[in-house]
Amino acid sequence: MNKFLVEVILPLWYRLCCISRVKNNILFIVVRGDKLSSDFVVIKRHLKKDEDLKKYKREYHYLTLGRGTRLKYLNRSFSLMPKLARAKYVFMSDGSNIVGALKLRKGTHLIQTWHGCGALKKFGKDTKDEKVYFGNEDIVTVSSKKVVSTFSKAMGIEENVVCPIGIPHTDMYYSKSFMNHCDELKKQLLGGRNKNIILYAPTFRGDISNPQDASGLNLDLMYKHLNEDYIVISKLHPLLRPVKKSYRHRDFYYDVGNVWSIEEALVVSDILITDYAAVIFDYTLLNKPIVLYAYDLEEYENKVGFYLDYTEEMPGGICNSTMGVIKEIKNGSHDVSKMRLFKEKYMDACDGNTTERLIKRIKAME
Numbered sequence: 001m002n003k004f005l006v007e008v009i010l011p012l013w014y015r016l017c018c019i020s021r022v023k024n025n026i027l028f029i030v031v032r033g034d035k036l037s038s039d040f041v042v043i044k045r046h047l048k049k050d051e052d053l054k055k056y057k058r059e060y061h062y063l064t065l066g067r068g069t070r071l072k073y074l075n076r077s078f079s080l081m082p083k084l085a086r087a088k089y090v091f092m093s094d095g096s097n098i099v100g101a102l103k104l105r106k107g108t109h110l111i112q113t114w115h116g117c118g119a120l121k122k123f124g125k126d127t128k129d130e131k132v133y134f135g136n137e138d139i140v141t142v143s144s145k146k147v148v149s150t151f152s153k154a155m156g157i158e159e160n161v162v163c164p165i166g167i168p169h170t171d172m173y174y175s176k177s178f179m180n181h182c183d184e185l186k187k188q189l190l191g192g193r194n195k196n197i198i199l200y201a202p203t204f205r206g207d208i209s210n211p212q213d214a215s216g217l218n219l220d221l222m223y224k225h226l227n228e229d230y231i232v233i234s235k236l237h238p239l240l241r242p243v244k245k246s247y248r249h250r251d252f253y254y255d256v257g258n259v260w261s262i263e264e265a266l267v268v269s270d271i272l273i274t275d276y277a278a279v280i281f282d283y284t285l286l287n288k289p290i291v292l293y294a295y296d297l298e299e300y301e302n303k304v305g306f307y308l309d310y311t312e313e314m315p316g317g318i319c320n321s322t323m324g325v326i327k328e329i330k331n332g333s334h335d336v337s338k339m340r341l342f343k344e345k346y347m348d349a350c351d352g353n354t355t356e357r358l359i360k361r362i363k364a365m366e
Contacts, residue, residue: 001074007101010077014102017085022107024055027087029080030062031094038169038263039093039113046355052363059083063096084108089362095124095133095155104136109365111358112140116278117167118346119147121203122305124154139361143167143281144348150307163361166354172263173285174352182267185260189233189268198226198329199269200234201262202293203277216295217273218322223249225326235265272316273325276300280314284343285350289334290316293325315339 026047028040036044047053061080065073077098084090084099087108092099093115104110112134119142124133134155142151145164152159172178186197200217222232233254256265262279266272272283273291283290292314294300301310311318315338317328 001070001077001098005074006097010081010098011102013078014081014085017082018105020082020086022088022105023086024057025059025083025087026053026056026089026091027059027061027083028091029084029096029099030060030064031092031096032063032065034062034064034067036060037093037115038172038261039115039167040091042168042171042355043091043113043358046359050359050363053359056088059087063098065096097131097133099136100132100134102136109138109362110136111362112137113168113358114140114142114151115167117143117170117281117350118278119150119307120278120280121276122154122307125156126154126305137161138365139163139358141165141167141354141358143170143350144346146345146348147307163358164349165357165361166349166351168355168358169263170282170285170347170350171352171355173267173282173350178263179267182264185264186268189254190231193231196230196270197268198230198232198271198273199265200232200273200293201265201277201279202236202275217293217325219249219253221322222326223252226329227252230271230329233265233269235260235262271329276304276306276310280316281346284315284339284347287336287339289332290314290339291325291328292316292318293320293322294318295320313342315342 028036028044030036030040044058047056047058061083063073063076063080080098084102085105090108090110091113092110093113099110134157137155137157138161140151140155140157140162142148142162142164143166148159148162148164151162189197202216219232227249231252231254233256236257260268263282266279266282266286269288271289271291272279273293274280275292275294280290294310297310297318297320315335317333319325319328
């Protein structure tokens, strides 16, 4: 969007909207995609149960960055301002140059429930991106004390704003009802077959206006070597459209991108294949094997960069070809101690009580 619109016109419209007083409204802003994030779903459930906050009016706004025409996005940006001006609590789970360019009014509190656990890929001020995405936050939730300074620097905010209380959606992995639900999904998918489920969930590549195809595995080769004991499901990044391909082995490969949440796919699967996606951190909570298909590791590290030593710290075997992935799966190597150390380092706050702690902090701001 035009810089003048973002930095001058929209902030001016926001100030005009601030003529009306702050109300007891809770606003959820969905920056990307067209549905509530898992973090928001979990938070919403807790808000409905809380005696003090359940009376607040809840509003939802979908900026849906990268979808539709520029004119429609501009309209969505302008229509956000009145909602933002009257909200007491605002939840986001991603950065936004639209919100970042504003100076939020006194009485409005912004809670950033960052969508990814840990800190793997560089972002924000640690990249060449000069846009302002952050700065209004009162609370930023992260998965461990280890990453507090990283988020503070990348977002350009004080460390005391970054709260190592966990990421809300990870509470789902400690929910008996959710785990039972996933067991049913697994039974339905397998249909009585005695096979293990491999999940392929690569990171987002490219940019929003020009996303790259991340479905790089040779599925014919995987079918040849793994079909007897495995099936493959894929869950691409929400901003990636499923590639229209006709796979011959329909009883081997399933695209669950529009059917399941990433949390459902992680729990249902027995093995995760990914590269640089934050789901790596989530999967350590489930204590299941990870295979890292990092075929462009050197290029990605030079272009994007990491906050950790990828080759030394990552809790899974690193492969640069489909055949390497197949061998890693067949070997069944799974370094339990390395995964435990990784989890303790980057996920120590994700214990199933994150959202409860977050609600207490929010109420303390009143």
